[in-house]
Amino acid sequence: MSTATLNVTTVKDDFPLLGREVNGHPIVYLDSGATSQKPRQVLDALDRYYEEINANIHRGAYLIAEKATTALEDSRAALAGFVGASAAEEIVFTKNATEALNLVTHVLGDDRFDRHVGPGDEIVITELEHHANLVPWQELARRTGATLRWYGVTDEGRIDLDSLELTDAVKVLAFTHQSNVTGAVAPVEELVRRARAVGALVVLDACQSVPHMSVDFHELDVDYAAFSGHKMLGPSGVGVLYAKAALLASMPPFITGGSMIETVTMEKSTYAPPPQRFEAGVPMTSQVVGLGAAVRYLERVGMDAIAAHEHALVAKTLDKLASLDGVRVIGPTDNVQRGSAVSFVVDGVHAHDLGQILDDDGVAIRVGHHCAWPLHRRFDVAATARASFALYNTLDEVDVLVAAIERAQQFFLSGASV
């Protein structure tokens, strides 16, 4: 399935948007941490779905409805295989990864669930989290009377494992697999070991890992994991919740309504088994089908080849940025256990202004706090610029990025027109 190396020219040619120009320059898309671009194969799958088999699934007694149902379930199976879930019953489709995390935090506050949290219990997260894996836990703590605690972050931008001791009060530990800001990859094995030692559930935010490296949730032994479709070459509007089958089976529903019931009377209802129990209403079938095509694309290129390619891109970027005066990387600079988000600050040039000047050269980066405001406070910066790579970026694009940063420095620091 996977090949040793990745032919980036061939890969890039599959992405129509990456052949376009912006502001008179070929686009250099370095914001895949926010959302990825889509290959022709995914766009074609969406078109084919609507042109050939569009119908509501799990109901229609006619051929195309059956085909649409099969297409959705085939994608579920593909997703399960891709992330090391043994059964397709461990994969729930949600609107996005944020909804997947909210599903978990909501159910953990429901007293019908035997693992629910309450007063005196502790929820542990980290200071590295995206707001999506932070705010829902604050809300859960508020609703249940549980206490929210967190691991701090080292100066290098990694989880500070010495900053917190877990006690038996901890019922759930949630953390990001790979920081969307610092790029640090979490020591999952160690954190899972600590959680198990106190009997806590483990929730993994895998949004930034699944698109960039081979991930096996069973091997990682996490209880829940959430990731988004649009960051892994799929369409927007679909996210995924992975949960261990036994947990999912004992969980009450989150969003209720049609499609998720077993029987309904005027007095009460019983609910379908997973995953249908957690997929109320008409699903995002076309997006799921598109995501299935994205998985097949990633598997064809090979996740190990993708990880190696991105590792080389990050190595070059860290090396080049280190050679620039007044540029500081917020995150590990050793390129070990590190993903493809490279955040940095440029002295005297606000990130927002930097982003604007880079855009003038066709370079698209993210600026701001990247939905990780507490982490930015931890580093005493209001905003950072972030270049984040994916399988389709080239080493030459790193040179374009660096030249554009130098131009921004000239523009704001010398005042000269450039």
Add this chain to the structure above:
Amino acid sequence: MRMEQMYQEVILDHYKHPHGRGLREPFGAEVHHVNPTCGDEVTLRVHIDDAGIVADVSYDGQGCSISQAATSVLTDQVVGLPVERALTVVDAFSAMVGSRGSVDGDVDVIGDGIAFAGVSKYPARVKCALLGWMAFKDAVVRIVEAPAGSTGRKNDEESARSGGQWT
């Protein structure tokens, strides 16, 4: 160069040498506004004298060149004006910046604010240009609406919640 349409020399001047910066006494209201999308923030105080003139606008905060320069321009344009006139200046500046390029702006009303006409073509930056100006408007409203004898001053957290720009 496209970016020079936005980063006019006058904007860079205000950014590098801001006017009226620093928090001063006395003041009738202090507000704290944030731009939640990028983390830019401004703490801004307004003092209106007994004659109803904007006697001082003082501020502190951090942000991009557009937000910082626009706040500097604000102080130039509104200090010394009767409150009603100051608010018409704010409205004129807001109208231009939010117009997506369809309103030219009147240099006699908004002065150096005219340099921000180019910003109106960049929807993502409109909030930057308006950060200090909306804070000023909020502070004025608090002073004008405050019951006699109270100051209209609020603590940061409270004012950020009630006066922040949520999108």
